[in-house]
Each structure stands twice: as structure tokens, then as C-alpha cells.
Amino acid sequence: MDFGFTNTEWFFGTMIMDKLNEIYGFQVVVNNLGNFTMGAVLTLEITLFSLFIGMIIGMIAALGRMSKVKIISFISVTYIDFFRGTPLFVQILLLYFGVIPLIFDATPVQAAIIACGLNSGAYVAEIVRAGIQAVDKGQMEAARSLGMTPTQSMRFIILPQAFKIVVPPLINEFVMLLKDTSLVSAISAHELTHTGKMLYASTYQAVWVWGAVCVFYFIMTKAISMLGDWTERRLAN
Amino acid sequence: MKKYWSMLLIVMLSISILAVAGCGGEEKEPAGQEPAITKLVVGSETAYAPFEMVDEKTGDYIGFDMDIIKAIGEAMGVEVEIRSMEFTALIPALENGQIDCAISAMSITEDRQKVVDFAGPYYDSGLIIAVDKDTEGISTLEDLEGKPLGAQIGTTGADACLSIQEKDPATEVKTYDHVGEAFMELQKGGVVAVINDFPVTDYYVKTEASDTVKTVGEIFLADDHYGIPVQKGDTATLDLINEGLAKIRENGTYDEISAKWFE
Numbered sequence: 315m316d317f318g319f320t321n322t323e324w325f326f327g328t329m330i331m332d333k334l335n336e337i338y339g340f341q342v343v344v345n346n347l348g349n350f351t352m353g354a355v356l357t358l359e360i361t362l363f364s365l366f367i368g369m370i371i372g373m374i375a376a377l378g379r380m381s382k383v384k385i386i387s388f389i390s391v392t393y394i395d396f397f398r399g400t401p402l403f404v405q406i407l408l409l410y411f412g413v414i415p416l417i418f419d420a421t422p423v424q425a426a427i428i429a430c431g432l433n434s435g436a437y438v439a440e441i442v443r444a445g446i447q448a449v450d451k452g453q454m455e456a457a458r459s460l461g462m463t464p465t466q467s468m469r470f471i472i473l474p475q476a477f478k479i480v481v482p483p484l485i486n487e488f489v490m491l492l493k494d495t496s497l498v499s500a501i502s503a504h505e506l507t508h509t510g511k512m513l514y515a516s517t518y519q520a521v522w523v524w525g526a527v528c529v530f531y532f533i534m535t536k537a538i539s540m541l542g543d544w545t546e547r548r549l550a551n
Numbered sequence: 552m553k554k555y556w557s558m559l560l561i562v563m564l565s566i567s568i569l570a571v572a573g574c575g576g577e578e579k580e581p582a583g584q585e586p587a588i589t590k591l592v593v594g595s596e597t598a599y600a601p602f603e604m605v606d607e608k609t610g611d612y613i614g615f616d617m618d619i620i621k622a623i624g625e626a627m628g629v630e631v632e633i634r635s636m637e638f639t640a641l642i643p644a645l646e647n648g649q650i651d652c653a654i655s656a657m658s659i660t661e662d663r664q665k666v667v668d669f670a671g672p673y674y675d676s677g678l679i680i681a682v683d684k685d686t687e688g689i690s691t692l693e694d695l696e697g698k699p700l701g702a703q704i705g706t707t708g709a710d711a712c713l714s715i716q717e718k719d720p721a722t723e724v725k726t727y728d729h730v731g732e733a734f735m736e737l738q739k740g741g742v743v744a745v746i747n748d749f750p751v752t753d754y755y756v757k758t759e760a761s762d763t764v765k766t767v768g769e770i771f772l773a774d775d776h777y778g779i780p781v782q783k784g785d786t787a788t789l790d791l792i793n794e795g796l797a798k799i800r801e802n803g804t805y806d807e808i809s810a811k812w813f814e
Contacts, residue, residue, distance in 0.1 A: 422741075500727070502725035502726055502727055514639055516662070518666055
């Protein structure tokens with residue numbers, strides 16, 4: 315059979331595989347590829363749901379922050395400052411063990427999504443605000459002079475232009491959020507890092523287990539940033 | 552596209568090279584005169600009262616294990632330095648030589664003996680089930696099948712939870728970095744029971760949660776002994792600790808420490 319390898323390449327390939335198969339850590343990784351994949355899927359789920367919540371809250375908070383109504387802008391600024399000014403890890407512990415149980419019984423994954431969503435919302439808010447403020451002031455003035463209300467100008471003139479500006483930083487936030495979800499392993503949400511912790515605790519193969527976890531994270535973040543590049547190119551045309 | 556694949560390949564290759572290098576390069580020092588040990592760097596997960604904890608006032612590490620290792624150090628004339636780290640990091644830290652030994656209420660298990668050598672045993676423990684004060688009808692491991700359970704990652708308690716899960720896949724196992732978080736989960740109703748070392752759970756119930764949590768059933772895994780792990784093949788440290796342990800058992804220091812923490 316011809317796999318497209320020369321004999322020498324084939325020889326070295328099988329030799330490397332044989333050597334690898336003798337290593338305990340390699341076996342651990344190969345035997346647990348399914349577990350890693352399940353962990354990675356949960357990581358992605360938590361990230362996507364958090365990002366969704368974060369986008370909605372972030373949009374509201376960004377507009378709220380720029381609002382002329384004092385109380386609304388005060389609440390928005392407080393929210394943004396708190397979630398940007400304290401560590402996500404602490405927020406996760408506070409929400410899961412402290413605040414959320416007062417309201418309802420959340421599973422670790424639900425709590426993880428809420429905590430990451432709230433945290434992400436604060437960052438998204440700043441991204442959106444920067445995007446809106448980056449649109450030339452003249453655009454608002456022009457829209458108003460055409461007889462549009464402030465809401466209409468925002469909705470039809472400013473936000474569509476701001477959208478283009480915020481896409482790259484939003485993709486960046488997506489990547490950051492995906493990496494940050496590793497912190498929710500502390501509340502026993504069985505995502506990729508928690509999978510790694512469990513495996514590491516029973517096999518002690520630090521390099522192999524954490525190396526494999528890194529590769530899984532890297533594949534995901536790389537895929538997201540490639541998606542981001544593609545979106546940017548589409549928007550540029 | 553091609554660029555990405557080659558980048559990925561480079562990352563994976565460099566990781567495997569690192570790993571291979573890490574596995575192959577261990578050469579034993581030639582036998583002969585070994586320098587006398589003057590200092591022990593001891594790893595411990597210092598959140599496991601009453602075996603190891605942090606003194607709220609002074610910030611020092613205190614507890615049964617801490618007193619034992621300090622007494623061993625004193626008896627053998629070596630300095631003892633405690634390093635606080637995660638429980639799951641203790642054995643890898645031993646393997647890498649970052650610490651000389653660990654004392655952290657660690658049970659001697661077959662799996663652990665494959666990668667480290669144990670001095671001791673120095674304490675006989677066992678596991679116990681802890682449930683909410685109002686929970687009725689749980690006293691054995693069979694009663695826990697199909698229920699959400701909590702434990703600390705990498706402990707014999709977690710192993711017990713996972714073996715229940717093997718029998719009944721509907722059992723949900725939640726594992727945490729520290730046992731305190733598992734107890735918090737129990738308090739807020741996220742798990743029905745926590746499986747953990749008896750002395751630690753007992754201490755927690757008595758000092759922190761006498762009106763919310765209770766222990767049920769018998770102590771199981773009663774042949775569970777705590778040992779002091781050292782690097783595989785490090786007979787010098789192993790002998791030193793065993794000798795020190797024998798000394799403090801003989802001169803009554805061990806009994807004093809035991810009386811101080813468990814009576």
C-alpha cells in the first residue's frame with residue numbers, strides 16, 4: 315500500500331510511534347482523548363453562553379454608561395468597575411458559594427456561565443463604548459440634522475458603524491474568555507482544566523496532561539481567531 | 552492554511568520533545584559518600600485541619616502533621632522548611648526534586664507507591680461519610696449510589712466517590728481543590744454527602760458545623776495509613792524520617808502531639 319511516504323519516512327514515523335507508546339504519560343493522554351474532548355466541548359459551551367450573556371449585558375451597560383440619566387450611568391459604571399476591578403476567580407467563588415445560592419440552586423456549570431457572563435459583560439461594555447465613541451461626532455450631528463431622533467441616529471447610523479470597529483476587540487474578548495473559563499474548575503465544573511486536574515491527580519504526569527490541555531486550548535483559540543480574521547475580511551469588503 | 556498546520560505541528564513536537572527529554576534524563580548519582588542531610592524542604596497542603604492549617608494570629612503553619620515533622624527534624628538535628636502547595640502538586644514536586652518530602656495527611660496507596668516511597672506510616676486514618684444534619688437513611692456507601700457526592704481532588708475520598716460512580720453511572724461526583732469547598736457545597740445543598748478522611752471531617756463538624764453537618768455510618772477503609780512520601784529511591788531521606796519517627800515514638804513526643812490535637 316502506498317500512503318505517500320517514502321520508506322525512510324515510514325521507518326522513522328513508526329519508530330517514533332513505538333517510542334511514544336512506551337511512555338506512560340503518552341498512554342495516559344491517548345487513553346483519555348475522549349475525556350479531554352468532552353472537557354473541551356464543555357469549555358466551549360460555557361464560553362459561548364457566557365459570551366452571549368456578556369454581549370447583551372455589555373451592550374446595555376455601554377449605553378447606560380453614556381446615558382444622561384445620572385442613576386442609570388451610575389449603576390452601569392459601578393457594575394463595570396466592580397467586575398473589571400476584581401479578579402474573576404474571586405467573583406466565581408463569591409457568586410457560586412455566596413450570592414447565587416441565596417437566589418436559586420445553580421449547578422456548577424450554570425454558576426460558571428453566570429459568573430463569566432457578568433465578568434465578560436463589563437469588558438464588552440468598554441469595548442462597545444470605545445466603538446461608539448470612535449465613530450466620528452459629525453455622523454451623529456448629520457443624522458440629527460436630517461431629522462432623526464437621538465435613538466434613531468444611534469440605531470441606524472452610529473451602531474452599524476461601531477459594529478465594524480468592535481469586531482476585532484470582541485473576537486479578542488472571546489479568546490480571553492475561553493482561557494478564563496479554566497478558573498471555573500475550582501467550583502467543579504467539569505471542563506477542560508478540571509479534566510486535566512483529575513487526570514493529573516491520579517497519574518502525576520504533569521508535562522503530558524497539562525501539555526495535552528494546552529494543545530486543546532490552543533486549537534480552540536486558534537480556531538476562534540481564524541474565524542475572527544475571516545469575519546474581518548468579510549466586513550472590510 | 553498551511554502556515555497554521557505547520558505552527559500546530561511545531562507546538563506539538565516541542566511538547567513531545569520536552570516530555571521525552573524529561574523522562575529520559577534521570578541519572579542516578581554514583582554510589583558512595585552522600586553529603587549529610589542538614590535541611591528538609593517539606594511540602595504540604597495547608598488547608599486540612601487538624602493535620603495542617605494556618606494559625607490565624609501568627610500566620611504560621613500548625614497542626615498535627617506540622618508538629619510531627621518539626622519533632623522529627625528536631626530529633627534528627629535537621630532544619631525543616633514548610634512549603635504550602637496544592638495537594639495534587641505534592642507528588643510531582645517530589646519527582647522534580649522541588650521538595651524533599653511531603654507531610655499532608657497522605658494515605659499510603661498502591662497507586663502512589665508506584666511513583667514515590669513512603670516513610671512511616673505515622674497515623675491510622677479512615678474515611679467517613681458526612682451529610683446534612685437533616686438527612687436520614689444514609690449510613691453505607693450503597694446508600695450513596697445515584698446521589699451527588701463531593702470530595703477533594705486526588706484524595707482517597709474522591710477515589711471512593713468515583714468507585715461508587717463506577718457502580719452506578721447516575722452518581723454525580725463533584726471534586727474540589729480543597730476539602731473546605733466540598734464542605735461548603737454540602738452546606739448549600741449541592742451534594743448529598745462528602746466522603747473524606749475521618750479525623751478531618753470530625754474536626755470540621757466539631758469546630759465549624761456542629762448544627763448543620765453530621766457524620767454517619769462506620770469509618771471505612773480502616774487500613775488507611777498516612778505516610779510521608781519521598782522521591783522514589785531516596786533512601787537517605789527515607790531512613791532519616793523513619794529513624795526520626797521511631798525516636799519521637801520512643802521518647803513520648805508523638806503521644807504528646809497526638810494528645811494535643813486529638814483529645
